[in-house]
Amino acid sequence: MDFNEYQKAIIKYDLGVATDKVSNPDFMDKILGLVGESGEVAEKFKKVIRDKNSEMSEVDREEIAKELGDVLWYIATIARYMEVPLEEIVKKNLDKAQSRYERGKISGSGDNR
Numbered sequence: 322m323d324f325n326e327y328q329k330a331i332i333k334y335d336l337g338v339a340t341d342k343v344s345n346p347d348f349m350d351k352i353l354g355l356v357g358e359s360g361e362v363a364e365k366f367k368k369v370i371r372d373k374n375s376e377m378s379e380v381d382r383e384e385i386a387k388e389l390g391d392v393l394w395y396i397a398t399i400a401r402y403m404e405v406p407l408e409e410i411v412k413k414n415l416d417k418a419q420s421r422y423e424r425g426k427i428s429g430s431g432d433n434r
């Protein structure tokens with residue numbers, strides 16, 4: 322399955338109605354959902370650090386991978402609301418990383434370095 326297929330396949334799980342109006346409750350739900358699911362990823366890592374001497378079990382890996390999937394769902398859905406194919410986001414991100422790599426700018430700061 323490619324990225325755009327995934328983005329289309331998950332539409333049926335979205336209870337909202339796609340809109341490009343960011344303040345629409347259906348759109349806000351996705352923005353807040355992305356933050357919430359990202360927080361769930363961080364929380365699971367925190368517990369591995371705090372309770373397991375930073376060593377992930379296989380169950381931890383599976384649970385964190387599920388949460389990363391939830392993050393992906395929100396990214397794909399937000400992109401759909403914005404009418405941006407997920408494949409385009411992936412490609413532009415890869416192009417950016419490759420450019421930084423070729424220019425020796427992987428480390429450092431700034432969105433447009």
Ligand SMILES: [Mg+2]
Pocket residue numbers: 358361387388391
């Ligand atoms: Mg989750």
